[in-house]
Amino acid sequence: MLSLVVLTAACGGDFPQSSLRPQSDVARSIDDxxxxxxxxxxGVFVVVEGALLVAIVRFRERPGAERPKPVHGNTALEVAWTIVPAVILIFIGVPTMLTLWRIDRPPQGEALRVEVVGHQWWWEFNYPDLGVTTANELHVPVGHTVDLRLRSDDVVHSFWVPRLAGKRDLVPGRENQLWFTVDSAGVYPGQCAEFCGIAHALMRVRVIAEEPDVFERWAELQSHDAVEEPGGEALVETGRSIFFGAGGCISCHTIRGTPAAGVLGPDLTHVGSRSTIGAGVLRNTPTNMASWVKEPHKVKKGNLMLDMGLSDEQARDVAAYLGSLK
Ligand code: HEC
Ligand SMILES: [Cu+2]
Structure with missing residues (x-):
């Protein structure tokens, strides 16, 4: 009894990454x-195990019983156990093929195009029709089909958000496609599902599904250049000058509307509006941002951002500047 309680205790909970709780058209057809x-x-299990139990009980050896007659060469039996599994395979194969064809064809009707680029160890999202570039958090409108085009900048990655779709690889030199229509608003976590190097386990992704009007407001804000309000807070001012000067951050990061145009790291134009840092390893708070820019490798071992040797004060100021980029 106790062991049963312990065993089933693992079955409670929210399961944000369970493919058995589908939240999109594609995920639902896979689940069905x-x-x-x-x-x-x-059904097969019950019939086979039932027959086995009957055989064990009815035909077990009894004192004085005759030896049973061998069934070798029984044509009727052999034909039956060839045909029955073949029929069962048809019942598995036909629905499988129909589902594969359904989710493999291009999305029907209007779809929002998003280019997904896999990097060691973060995700880049470009919305070519909206002029939006962001990282690690994919915003999508509820009830609208999104058409993801997946590429890789380095090695093979795999985009996997279990409640929304199956895995799809990002392969260098080719473009793969994945589409789905999310049912309801919410945050759907996922992660890279193809080993891609040292920080693979920390290459997480979040799909943030929003009602269409909320999504449109988000896209509108994100499509603007960074808002560099003049005469901001003192910390922000100092942070900005470190970012564009001694910090050396602009060699790898873009902030649209400023001279920062590096492409090795995530676009930081609106980094203050993201809820996490470093592909989901930290919540985006001023303290966490400061520890990330000061010692990124302490937070996410092996990642490709350089440690720029900032002091605690410099890291705090840069974090204040980045936090102001909503
Ligand atoms: C050598 C290139 C390089 C330099 C220089 C660099 N970064 Fe980065 N940065 C990266 C890469 C690559 C990532 C992605 C790390 C990951 O998540 O694996 C990153 C991630 C970040 C993130 C997290 C973004 C997000 O959405 O998760 C912030 C913030 C950031 N860098 C700020 C800075 C600041 C501030 C500086 C200057 C002090 C700086 N970076 C210097 C390459 C660089
Ligand atoms: Cu990976």
Missing amino acids: LFRGIFWLAV
């Missing part, structure tokens, strides 16, 4: 397929 095959398998 899974459930159909699962119940078919349960």
